[in-house]
Amino acid sequence: MQLGTRHLLGIRDLASADIETILDTAVSFKEVLQRPIKKVPSLRDVTIVNLFYENSTRTRISFEIAEKRLSADTVNFTASGSSVSKGETLLDTVNNILSMKVDMVVMRHSATGAPHFLARHVPATIINAGDGINEHPTQALLDAFSIREKLGGLEGRRVAIIGDIMHSRVAMSNIQLLKKMGAEVMVAGPPTLIPKHLAEAFGVRVEYDLKTALQWCDVANVLRIQLERQNQVLFSTLREYSLAYGINKRLLDSLGRQIHIMHPGPINRGVELDSDVADSGHSLILEQVENGVAVRMAVLYLLSGKS
Amino acid sequence: MSEQTIIMETAQLELTLKRLTHQLIENHHPFRDTCFIGIQPRGVAVSDFIIGYMRQLHPELLIDYGRLDITFYRDDVRNSIHLPSETFLPFPIEGRKVVLIDDVLYTGRTIRAAMDALLDNGRPSRVELCVVVDRLYSRQLPIHPDYVGRSIDSIVTQKVKLYWDKEPRVVLYDTL
Incomplete structure (x- = not known):
């Protein structure tokens, strides 16, 4: 494992060496994005769900493009138009999605700590794409x-x-x-x-x-x-x-x-x-x-x- | 402690690299349609030497030389995450001849990944492979080098490593 953590919940949990590793690796990916074929096969056996309980333009599209450029399979979920309006809890929603064999969850939620809660309760890797007034x-x-x-x-x-x-x-x-x-x-x-x-x-x-x-x-x-x-x-x-x-x-x-x-x-x-x-x-x-x-x-x- | 044998000493390694350079010149001079690419990380020390010597012999010619990282293309990429090195290809490879340069050819998987990485940057007319050491009879994919410094017989439990420090050398280890 190259990072000291299995999830990215906040900068709070990252060591400065982890930050350095992420930024250095991003330099290589920026070079990939300049190529005629802007795509690498690294994550082709990985499925990622983008779970957005709050509005987003840049972050959601940016994550989705990043996932596609890594050859991952992606599923998009937005709270409006889902069963959330029928009263389904966060944990139920996520467990249902995970039973369809999803490996990573990118998540935005208006409640502070929502991704931390998920990280404790589900086996997938959680990436925080913004939680309330806590972290992004x-x-x-x-x-x-x-x-x-x-x-x-x-x-x-x-x-x-x-x-x-x-x-x-x-x-x-x-x-x-x-x-x-x-x-x-x-x-x-x-x-x-x-x-x-x-x-x-x-x-x-x-x-x-x-x-x-x-x-x-x-x-x-x-x-x-x-x-x-x-x-x-x-x-x-x-x-x-x-x-x-x-x-x-x-x-x-x-x-x-x-x-x-x-x-x-x-x-x-x-x-x-x-x-x-x-x-x-x-x-x-x-x-x-x-x-x-x-x-x-x-x-x-x-x-x-x-x- | 593993037992080690030096299979190429500094003087011999230098001689071999110079011979490889002359073979590349013989086939590709005046390099208008050819570019040379070292495979990161360990092939680059070798390719730096070869291209440096080539430029010394032909200072009047422009020789396109780059570096290619293959980390994201490895077939075992997610078994353990490796950190990438730099890819630097400041010239087009479309329609040109590409010579890939690496230190040791073993299973062939690195070269398979390198070809995938290369093709994402364009479609070369031909790809050749130059290696310092070819470990015979250990290929897992149908890959064959065009320029070989030294062919050696070795078994799975042995390791071959090229060191590029004060005393460049190729060493064979018995890990049993």
Whole structure:
């Protein structure tokens, strides 16, 4: 076994050597994706179910392409249109799917800990594709891959994560990964959207002023406001948020230095990012999406071993 | 402790590699339609030497030389997960002659995987195989080398390894 774990539930469980192994392997898969035939036969005897209890565009398509490029058989499951609406439990649904001889489960769920629960109760390998406000490990891995590719490494690089930190599993996974790999991390946003004890718990800097954060960082990873997860009023209007924390070209030009902009998607244009930034040369957003396939291929490949 | 015999010493190995280089030149000069590919990881040390010597002999010619990793194409890939090495093919192989270079030819399974990996990068007009050591009578697939440094008789319990350090050499181990 090349990784210290049988499942990928979160960055929390990965050693820095595991992260290094995944990122190095992804380099090889990125090369595979440049070939005329963008496919390898490694997982041709493996069946994978993509179990999505929550909406997703990028992650689901990215996993599906990664699986197909590895020659795995794939089955897609979305909660809407399934027997979930008839009252079937998560464990029943999964056990029924597994009895059709499925080897791996890629799973997204709105409940924090859902993939951990499955990993304890079913024999298949579980890969977390986002659980509630907990973790989104493959997003953090592809973000790290993109930074490493652009800046030549992670150690000592300054990454600012900007926006709705409180409700973001991307932020949670990114903070843990970047700290494990020796990067410096800052979170920035309105005080109401930054959890209180983040600085002590993870050793990150906290900044409430956007321009100060942008001046400090090499890379700004900008997050969406997750209105669907907010059940109380944490800021007045999106317009006000955008005025204080929206990134536009004028602001970037005023920094006097070049920084890279990342975003896990989907972007709310005009809120956290203006179009003239999202589509500019500063932006790594589409490279992130491209790298996502290679990184997910690496994760699936490394977790597919029989022993 | 396993018993070991050196079957090729440094001077002899160098002489053999130079002979292989001359044979490749004889058949492929001036290399317009040919490219050379070392198989990762251990074939590359050998191919680096061969191509280096070839370029020394023909500095006026452009010689296409790349490296191919076969990890994802192994037929035992999931029995134990191996980490890949780099694949570097900065030239087209479509319609050209390809010479694969490896250190030891044994069961033939590595070369089978290499041919699959190669064909995903294009359709060569012809593929040849150059190896330093050919372990006779141990093939599990119908694969035959075109250029051989040394053919040896060996049995299943023996191992043959090419070392490429300060003192390059080929060693035969008895593991029984």
